[in-house]
Amino acid sequence: MPRKIDINIHEHLNPWIKKSLDLFNNNNYLDQILEIYPFQIAVPTRLNKELSREIMMAHAARDTPKLFSLLKNLTKFPYDDPIWYLLKSVKGCFDNNPRQVQRIADSLYSMTAEEVVVRLESAPKINTQMGPMFTKWLKNRYKSLHADEFMNSDTGIVNLHASEEEAKRFVNDVLKQDLPKRPDLFVKVNSTYIIGEAKWIGQPGGNQEKQVGEVVQFCSKQRGSVIRIGIVDGFPWAIHNLSGRLINNKEAVNIQESPYNIISALLLDEYLGGFL
DNA sequence: AGCCACACCGGATTCGGAAG
DNA sequence: CTTCCGAATCCGGTGTGGCT
Structure with a gap:
């Protein structure tokens, strides 16, 4: 997507966006971000010995019913198959669709028995753990208070400590924000309430642009104080690719050209400090 | 009351096809 | 040939309902 704003003319950028861009592009940003998103080493999770032996036996014997019944009890599958979930969990699907069953069996038999087990033991996808990381960091970073104390607080930075439901009620009933869910950031600086939508966008493509759109939408609907x-x-903070060409992906441009205060989590302290 | 299984929900990536 | 885009999919956490 074409840029409307020259990235080099800083006066045209929101100052917080400019700060975030500098942070990413002129520093060890990805190392620093470990403080907030502490990605762990991706360690494989070993299957119980007896189970993996049974799986390999069934595979070697081409005993499809046995192999399927063993795999049915696991959450992971050796490869991404769009039909597997239906076969294993919807009544009748397995019995009524022998061609699909055979196709999947043949897929499994096209790999070695060891490979099937190795894939089942593959490390969990770290991306699915990132949502809670921001919440956890926030809770440790700032003083966390329950709703009543939070409401009465009028000095310093405090974080609302509440369940998803309670926080959602608070933000909508008390603060009149009309949000579909609890905001990821829910703090109070002196007497000012500040809420935020937090996202990790690891790469362009896919649903990522929808996520970016959500953030911009969220910011655009300022209500009350x-x-x-x-x-x-x-x-979204990246500017040039390896060959030095300007990055023009939607995910980056829509954030970088946004007029709203959108920041890296690393700048949250500095941002909130401005309200003290 | 406490526990556990399970469905739902939010979040990110994969990967094939479209576009340049 | 390379880059861009979006539908489909997976994964783990949270909330909930049934059972003891």
Whole structure:
């Protein structure tokens, strides 16, 4: 997507966006971000010995019913198959669709028995663990208070400690924000409420642009005196690719050209400090 | 009351096809 | 040939309902 704003003319950028861009492009940003998103080493999770032996036996014997019944009890599957879930969990699908069953069996038999087990033992996808990381960091970083104390607080930075439901009620009933869910950031600086939508965007493509759109939408609907910000990290702050060409992906451009206060989580302290 | 299984939900990536 | 885009999919956490 074409850029409307020259990235080099800083006066045209929102100052917080400019700060975030500098942070990413002129520093060890990805190392620093470990403080907030502490990615762990991706360690494989070993299957119980007896089970893996049974799986390899059934595979070697081409005993499809046995192999399927063993795999049915696991959450992972050796490869991404769009039909597997239906076969294993919807009544009748397995019995009524022998061609699909055979196709999947043949897929499994095209790999070695060891490979089947290795794939089942593959490390969990770290991306699915990132949502809670921001919440956890926030809770440790700032003083966390329950709703009543939070409401009465009028000095310093405090974080609302509440369940998803309770926080959602609070933000909508008390602060009149009309949100479909609890905001990821829900803090109060002195007497100012600040809420934010936080995202990790690791790469362009896929649903990522929808996520970016959500943040921008969120920021655009300022209501009352509650301040809304976006907290975005990862790819949207990138400017040049390896060959030095300007990155023009939607995910990056839509964030970088946004007029709203969208920041890296690493700048949250500095941003909130401005309200003290 | 406490526990556990399970469905739902939010979040990110994969990968094939479209576009340049 | 390379880059861009979006539908489909997977994964783990959270909430919930049934059971003891």
